[in-house]
Amino acid sequence: MSEEETLREEAEARLRALAGEGARLRDDQWTAIKALVMDRRRALVVQRTGWGKSAVYFIATALLRELGEGPTVIVSPLLALMRNQIAAAERAGIHAATINSANPEEWEKTYAQVAEGMVDVLLVSPERLNNPDFRDHVLPELAESAGLVVIDEAHCISDWGHDFRPDYRRIRTMLADLPPGIPVLATTATANARVTRDVAEQLATGAGPDEPEGMYGGGPPHDTADFDDTADAGLAGALVLRGPLERDSLHLGVVRLRGAEQRLAWLAKTLHELPGSGIVYTLTVAAAQEIAAYLREQGHQVVAYTGQTEPAERLAAEEDLLANRIKALVATSALGMGFDKPDLGFVIHVGAPASPVAYYQQVGRAGRGVEKAEVILLPGAEDREIWAYFASLAFPPEPVVRATLQALSEQGVMSTAALETRVDLSRSRLEMMLKVLDVDGAVRRVKGGWEATGEPWSYDADRYARVAAERRAEQEAMLGYITTTECREEFLRRHLDDETATPCGRCDNCTGEHRSPEIAAEAVQAAHERLARPGVEVEPRRQWPTGLSDLKGRIKPELSADPGRALGRLTDIGWGTRLRELFAAGDGPVPDDVFDAVVAVLKSWSWAERPVAVVSVPSAARPVLIRTLTERLAQIGRLAYLGELGYRNGPPGSQFNSAQRVGAIRGTLAMPRDVAIRIAEAGGPVLLVDDRVDTGWTMTLAAAQVRHAGAPAVLPLALATTT
Incomplete structure (x- = not known):
């Protein structure tokens, strides 16, 4: 038996331990595992939610550890995602630990366990990458000893993606500094061709000295018309595995209702009819709290879940949903990437996300382990205003950025609070801008705040404008999804550049079975009185x-x-x-x-x-x-x-x-x-x-x-x- 055949047998055995006796590796799963373990390559896997991307890195981890390699470092964006990944790793016999904002009291113990070889997988939030102590003392040692580096939800690296995060840009520098021979895996379910190319280039090359930084610190824009997304595609040394994004359990539909009271009354009635438990997504914290309160008054067991929910309460809410003790979480996008409940029976959106890509990512939470999951969008007249508000939080204009750099040059190290007296930005926007400038090399986070590096920095207004235009186009596409009479799943998959997309035969447009918007007058009146x-x-x-x-x-x-x-x-x-x-x-x-x-x-x-x-x-x-x-x-x-x-x-x-x-x-x-x-x-x-x-x-x-x-x-x- 060849080395490759032996390795595949071991990989199949690991998969059965992780997912059950009937589990078998998909061809692209094996291709990715082989590239990481045997060839020590860098790979980007773009596959639909539920395809088994986490199985790739857990199996690769187990095989690399058997070969005597160091622990896997996973950069993971959300606490919910980390908790699910740790549980999955334990099922595969892999000891995982995490470092994030919710467990600072465990950091020192975790660092010691990593050093002693007791940890197989270390999950790190992207924000940790620029904590001065972690960046200067812990990260170099981790990078030197790592057996595998994984970037989960890798579309966050790209400013063209729907959920760009400045902290993710630091990964590019980390990858460029890795010793030769350490394999790297990036995974996502929501990347169109432009985002795929952007992430693959960063994955393969790191920041080049002659390559201009893009919006918030990225590469230049790319023409993706000729992008090859086949299973064997290589881009500057990175293996790209991109598959079809069909979700054959999802039944997509849109119900257009006149006002907020109609949507609320319709939702309260329809929850009784939907199978199992699920998620009701809202666009704002206030809406999540208000809708959850009303649904509880109507006898539904629901819990609000937002970015303002305390960590312990979030964990309890997730566990209640996983155990089907509640009908739904009424959630903002704080409950998003990586939340894993195979039998999730429905996802309802009260208000439309700003892009088809973001929407498909969120509805992908449903139907992983059931034959049919209901996906319903209830668009609202206020959606455009909410999109406009979030769009207003984009990268600040050049004079504001220059004022920040000038203040740091004059004063030396300044805290964010001290900078607020010199720079007219909200705390959240100021911190975002500083993170971007840090990634770009213009400032550096140090103990006590931030300092200017003195390195030259250019304001790429043209690219910022192109990204803003891309966001506006995505919003128009979302409005097109609401009104289309064609297949809804095909519409979403086309916007993810999935050229294999064909009519699904399951959505309301394909079947002609549209949910009625009618609701009893007394129910509408009750919702009106609550609102x-x-x-x-x-x-x-x-x-x-x-x-x-x-x-x-x-x-x-x-x-x-x-x-x-x-x-x-x-x-x-x-x-x-x-x-x-x-x-x-x-x-x-x-x-x-x-x-x-x-x-x-x-x-x-x-x-x-x-x-x-x-x-x-x-x-x-x-x-x-x-x-x-x-x-x-x-x-x-x-x-x-x-x-x-x-x-x-x-x-x-x-x-x-x-x-x-x-x-x-x-x-x-x-x-x-x-x-x-x-x-x-x-x-x-x-x-x-x-x-x-x-x-x-x-x-x-x-x-x-x-x-x-x-x-x-x-x-x-x-x-x-x-x-």
Whole structure:
């Protein structure tokens, strides 16, 4: 028996241990394993969800360990993915451990176990790759001793992909620094031809000295018309294994309903009819929480799952779904790549993702181990607005980037908080930009913050524009999916450049079996009443932002506001829809329906002491709206109307981080003398009214001025909040 035949027999035995006695390696699985174990090559596997990509790297790990090689290092993006992979590895007799943000207390123990050879697989989150201690002390040793390196969900490397992540770009540098002969495997289920080529080039070559960096640090754009995606395709030394993406268990459908209450009522009814358990995806955290609350009221066992859910609660929710103790998780994209439940019976989207590729990736969670899984999209009128919001978080304009580099050049090492006082970006966008600049070599993360490297850096505006155009094209394609009368699965697979795609014969368009959008009037009314229930709590700011010279630590109790209320969140599917319409319409008197809802919020407010007066924050965009709202509240509530605060030299404009915002508001917001006198004379709690709360700093500083004028308490009230 040849060496290759012996190795394949061992690989087949490992697969049976992992997946059961009837399991057999697919041809491309064996091709990948052979390339890694025998040829020590770099390979990219682009195969559909459920195909068995994790089996490739676990079997390759076992075979390499038998040959005396070091542990496998897997870069894995999500905690849910890591937990599933560790469980799968144990079934194959492989000891796996993980290093991520949820288990810092275990890091030192894990490092020691790796050094002692007790760990076969180490899963690392991409963010760890640029932690200074890990990057400088742990990573070099891991890279030197690794037997195999795996990049899971490798489409995240490419800025052309639907889920690009700056931290993944660091992998390119890591691969370039690997000693010769260490095999590398990259896997993904959601890469079109352009993304496949981009990832394969990075996998094969690393960053070349003459190759321009792309958006957020990538390579140049490529013409993929002639890309060869056959099983034997090689690209600059990387083996590319790309297969058909058909999912013969998925039954795709779209149900178009008029409004949010119809979608909610339809969902509550349809969940009773769907098989097994599944996932209900939403586009925002607020929608996930709101929908989960309503479904529970309707008797469904569901749990909300978002990026704001605590790690322990996430784990419990995943386990409940895996054990079929709940009907569904109502989730954002935080529950995405790698969540493995073979018998998942359905995936429903309340709101459409921004691209067909992202949508196909998420629906791929369903139907891995069942003959039929229902996949239903409930598009909403607000989807475009949500897409536009996320698109606004793209890479900042060049002057902002240059200001950051200039600040670091002048000041040396600066923390992110200190940079906020010099760079007008939100914390999340600033950190994203710094990660990109770090990957590009313009800055470096060190203990205490960031420092400039002095290396030249160019702003590739043309590429950024092309990627933005690609995103817009994807959005238009998603709208095309909603309205197409052709096969839905073929439509999605074509957008993944799967040239083998043919009509599936299963979707609603192929069969002509469309789910009815009709729903009982009483069910719609119940959903309407739930969505129309006004009021959300707005927590006041308690700490001044870091980086300010004269405002530090906790806000003094004698200057702080009480917990406030808003009519609704702008991202809600209930009052959020009405508030978005109101703000889009421009300025004008407060509409009666909005005013009545605000009164209902006040009636349900359990304040310690009833307010005796009302004052408003000046609104540059909607002065008539806020003035009429405040005056009518004073009249109906028998409150003293004290007027409004003012601005010196006009409103503060737009700022995007806390330090910049506080500085701008302090320089403009003013307390008119006559208003201050009336506040002191009122002698009781004051209701402070604004149109919307974004960062919360305008309300915080306005409340401080009202408290300073003599109000014993301030009760913030806004029409909308974005938090």
